[in-house]
Amino acid sequence: MTDDDRSGSTVDVGDGPDAPTPPLRSRRSSRSGPHPVAGRWASLAVVAAVVVAVAVVEAVAPAPAPAPAPGTGGAVAVAPAGAYSSSAFCTSGIGTAATAAIYLTNSTPRPVLGTMSSIGPAAATGTVPVVRRSLSVPPLATLAVDPGGGLPAGDNASSFAFAGGGVVATQVVSGPNGWSTAPCATQTSPQWSFAGGSTSAGNSLTLSLFNPTATQSVVNVSFLTPSGVVSPQQYQGLTVPGGQLVVENVGDFVQNAPEIATLVSAQAGALVSSEFQQHSSGATGGVSLRLGAPALSPTWRFAQTTATPGSTVQFTLGNPGAGPVTATFSFGLSSGSVVPRRLVVAPQSVADFSVTGTGGLPQQTPYSVTVTATGPIVVGRSVQAASAAAPPVWGSSSGTVTVAEHWLVPGPGSSGVPGTAGAAVESLAVANPGSTAARVQVERAGTTTPATVFTVPPDGVTVLGGKQVGGLEVLVVSASQPVTVEEDSGPSGAPGVVSSTGFPFVG
């Protein structure tokens, strides 16, 4: 019996919904305390139910977390076909040591109009020669342009503005020591990083700083060496006016360094940076043109690495951080597995990892390499072919941090205009970092050649040979899940000497 029940002898005061409060109440009933009130428990139950129910829903389905910051990705990507505008920025810093050609690849089924603005070396008066020209990139085809046309000999840089998307630019440099290919940047960035340069005897390294924006950039350049960081005074606060190019010979200030990593950081503004390495190894050698990485990353991917007899494949890791970083090398094969290897990189230092000097790794079998570090680093790879191999015997390339379902992979030139004599695609590797098999389709853009369809195993790699991908056509890779690709071009002394990763895009 409750308190309320005990007041049974009291009068009914009419607490129902329609009953008004009585004007008077007997003393006896008052002292008995409140009477049962219709709806009291229902009210309390509703309140409790709503409060608890929403709390439960919130616990089960909490508010979404903020969208993560987009990965900076690589410096290259194919602008969407429906873009209002897109750009490409090519700079080589090759001086007169080589010639350069730029190939504009249109992945869309319509022509894309654009303008090309090339600048040459500044005259004695300080004026910078500029050549502007209009162009139209044919659909699903590659257009070759000469960046130095109309300009005096020497360093030059070009920027392209397209009235639409779907167009990418690649650059091929070719000289007596060899040839190399690299993508042109599709965006500017305040930071650029390189791993794997050298200023030791026989090597020459130039750093290009191209500012395609309207306002000047103020840049600091530092170098990581095995013995620590080098920050030349002359490279601190380096001014790059808007629309101009600055090319620096790294060896002037960082001398005789066998392995360095370069860090470019803009205090103000943004720019595009590349490095051109000339490597000499006896009678032969090679060159390397590399676009920097716009951001450090803890993960770097190389879709195809092949150690051939007599060759040397070496990864260079630069750690600009204040603490040591442990990098883990994972290897993906078409079948089987290899135990990962680890390497500790001292702070503000570079370290090498030679796969050819490491036991237990496959020989003459392509495999993918994924470098996973405990901190943001930059990774590059160099390949030294056997001395008897066909030139060029040396080359280096950057990895990629991007995985994508669609890749556009231009060849080293266009039909009739190869990047160098006999240049052609020799193989295309597709690495699958996922845990399930990826179904991949490779087709040649703008041709009627049937697409090649295959499956890449989990953590594996599949390499298509020249029969499937050879030539200079533009390859379009579509996968059922994110993959990485790497194209190997010839002529070269070994796989990896001349290679490129292509451009990710949204299919």
Added chain:
Amino acid sequence: MAIALPSWEDTAGSSRPDSLWRLMETLAPPVVAVVVAHDPGPWFEETLASLASQDYAELSVLVLDAGSADDLTARVAAVLPSAYVRRFDDNRGFGATVDEVQSMVAGADYFLLCHDDVALFPDAVHLMVEEAFRSNAGIASPKVVSWDDPERLVHVGMTVDKGGSVIDRVQPHEIDHGQHDAVRDVFVAPGGVTLVRADLFVELGGYDPAIVAMGEDLDLCWRAQVAGARVIVVPDARVRHREELASGARPIDPALVTPEGSDPPANPVTLQELQRRHELLAVLKCYGPFHLVRVLPQVALLAVGEVIVAASAGNRARARAVIGAWRWNLARLSVIRRQRKELKSHRRIGDKEIRLLQLGGSARLSAYGRRVFQHGFHGAHADELAAADDSERFAAEVGAATAADLAFGGAGAAGGTAAAAVGRPGPPTDRPAPGRLSGRVRLTAWLVAAAIVLIGTRGVLTGRLPVVGQFVPFPSWSATFAQFGAGWHPSGVGTTAPVTPALALSGLVGTVLLGGMGLAQKVMIFACVPLGAWGVVRLLRPFGSQRASLVAGLAYLAMALPYDALSQGRWGALVVYAAAPWVLTQLCRATGLAPFAAVHDPGTAGASPGGPTGMLAPYDRRRLSAWLARHPTARRVCVLGLLEAVLVSFVPAAAVVVVLTAAALLASSVVYGEWRAVGRALGVALGATAVAAAICAPWVIGTLAAGRGAVAVFGVAVPASEAPSWGSLLRFAVGPIGASPLAWGFALAAVVPLVLARGERFRWSGRLWAVALVFWFAAWATGRGWTGGLAVDPMVLLGPAAAAIASAIGLGVAAFEEDLRAADFGWRQLVSVVATGAVVLGGVPTLVSALPGRWDLPVNDFSQSVAWMYAKTASGSFRVLWLGDPRSLNQGSWSAGDGLAYATSEDGGPDARWLWNAAGPGPAAELESAVDLARSGRTDQLGRMLAPSGVRYVVLLTSLAPEITGEQTPESYPVPADLAPALGRQLDLSQVVTGTGITVYDNADWVPQRAELPAKSAAVQAAAPGVLGGPPGASVVPGAVPVLPGPAASRSYRGTLSVGTVLAAVAPSGRWALTGPGGSPAPRSSWLGWAAKYQVTNPGVGVLRFDGGAVAPVSLVVSILTWLVVIAALADRRPRVPGWRRRRGAARGDGPPDGGVDGPTGAPVDGRVPEAPGVVP
């Protein structure tokens, strides 16, 4: 015409051997007693007899019959055959009638000016004359005692303050112990019986005939002193006085206060108003120029304050009296000027000496302060309201439309104010009601609460209000008004969509504050806090417990919600916080359920045939107000509609609040039934929304024209990741303040009435909980983006929830008082104690947050970070594109997806003109498209895309204000993570300002808003700037130079033009016209689809002007008229009936004329409501 009066010897002669007249017959000066009579009552014979019994030999009596209905000659002759009677056809008032004596009497040394309701003691005249001789006084006044009880003092002379307020020297009903029996100078000889030297009276021209009643004595005495005469009181001379007129027993003759030939005014002139106007008249007339300049502003200031206080207390009679006094005097300035000139010729005493006889300070203010302290705010006004009611009732009974509001007449001619000020017996109450608190307790509680709020706000009140959130400075009041009527708004790139009336209302406030828009902004922001608390007090008043109202109001004030809103610059949330209780009150009344059942609108009471219509003046049935009076529901719809119109003007989402509140009440019927009654509230809410829409019709139509995007007017979505948690909503802790577990106390305490209450308290607590739950859930769901495009700020939605919870807390107190009053001690009392503690603890976080003095409002703001932009206008006018969380932007914004908002301003940061932007962005949507392209990597030349719109700077905000270590840590409002990198990738944007929370990008490709392309420029033909037009940094319109300078948001620009093409990036292009040199319009063609190109063929001065056509003025007129019509319909109502009167009426069995729960002292005494008129527990 002079007349010869019969001598005293001839008439009274030796009939009184005990008198001293024979001793004085050779010395005593002749005195003529002038009795002004107008329809005197049966006491008149006693008056005459008292004159007849005077022991002063040289006394003659002249009776002036001021238009009495019946000839008084016979009555006078029967008692005082020697008296002379002069009859006038009309009543011109006491003063004007007495003035006739100047031409009627010759040879008198003194006039004894008498009312017809006085009785002199036999020696009164001779004592006054004797003392007047001895003291050389010009005017002498007797001791005035009560007619019925001569031991009680009425007046012993009176004094005055510098503002003309007359103060009695005795307390009401003061017993005469001889404490005032010294002859002394006084400032005023109160009317009734006044001895005045005849030559002085003539020199001064007698009384001012314009003073028909109430104040003629003040005026005469003041002027007499200016002329050098003394005014003294002779306490030994005693007079009994009925004070028929001043006490309200006798109505003032309507003819006296109604100009001949005119209809009686809607609001009859009250004695109070007469007194106030004559006090002011005396001030205006009697001070010299120097003192007048000194004193008049003070008097005006006090008058303004008095009007505000009186209006807020519902004492409209007093407010009307003050305003009427000023109006009356200002209309008579020419007459006053003439009177001043005349008085100047008599001036012998300077104001400095006269001021010595006056009281320092303001007597009225001091008395009011004492009353407030003694009786509380409402108690201080209750007396006057009661008196007003009495007079109203009396007026109705006698059928005199002009007699009302006799509140200030009780103390005689000028003493009414003092009598009212020093307090009368309180309003009658049947018995002490539970929950009643002494005024002192309530006043103390509110003063403490106000002090805490003021302490918490001190840093902002005294300093500059930072520009954060919606706290944006207003332009000048004229610019604010002008923007309202402009027909064009700079929103986006320009629009002709009508703007919200908020601009006009803000301008109105600024005008009232003499153009101080900064002060107006602070008032409009900070007034929200007390207004909300007051609303909760009013909401609970029908429940009859002052303690409950007090606790609810304090709880509402202690919640963190308003201070969180302050700290984040959320003005909209503050407005809803202030309005939610009032909306809730209206809807509760609309249900007609008890205790709100008894609350009738005062305006409807008299319209009811069975009601006490005789107590109120009838309506003119032809008027809309009369129709509303006959249709109470329609009236309530209009009242709420007007309130909602004001609300939605400032916070469009208030429309959602009103409807949702009613829907929540309806939902509560699931448990409590009463579907029909509560459904009525929903109907009223919907009707009110329709009325509000009609009032704001132009703006609403303009908003609806935005199509689906119109819903954006309710708010712009913030990222779902920023949604407040359920727990923080329940604690009303959605900001830096109140984020403490202690804040759970409010919700906890609000459960108490659900557990303890009974009857209507229980049911209403349940309904309030329904409101709280609905709004909590709405805020929770909206924060998560579940309501689609309807993105009402959760903080706005918390206002009604907070009001409901605070009210439920108050009902818990009421339940403790009522429902546990006689219950045995047990767990229920314990629950109440715990709840009390919970409320106290709940307020602790707010209390602690008050200490720093700014409610966490930042000191520094982003306006300082972009202040330099104004200097850049030298190179042409430009726009600024603002991107960020909608809560961080200082203007109305539009959604750019993912919780990102965008907005524009001109030539720098925005001011309040951008606060209420159009619902749709119009052509400015292209700006969002461009940003979207940049975010998705589909352009790296965003600047080029923004340039045609004149966008020179892009500002990205990621926090409320700059973060300054150790000084301020404002709220952080992250933007989509891809935005900053995307902006950084743009080739034509460069960072010029990078700070914590703000990044400013300079657009290298920008084009001035108004630019000119000389004819030689080939770029004139550029139809639309494309990406291939040039490299980054090259103008998209090469060769363009700025022209037509002018301020931001202007509608007319003027400048020198040369031959060529003028580009004007203002929309809509069709409404802008360029008048070239010579006045000829320049040919216009479209540019970019929304801007315009003008061909200028002759060099010279040109003018680009907005031409809104007839739409803008028509829209303006319609808008103003609609507001005025609704306000007039609702304002044209009879005086409010105070609550105590309704109770008293009910107690008398008259039936509650208007329900009786809306007065200053609350509900029926025990909180219960009679079930039928006339039935009171």
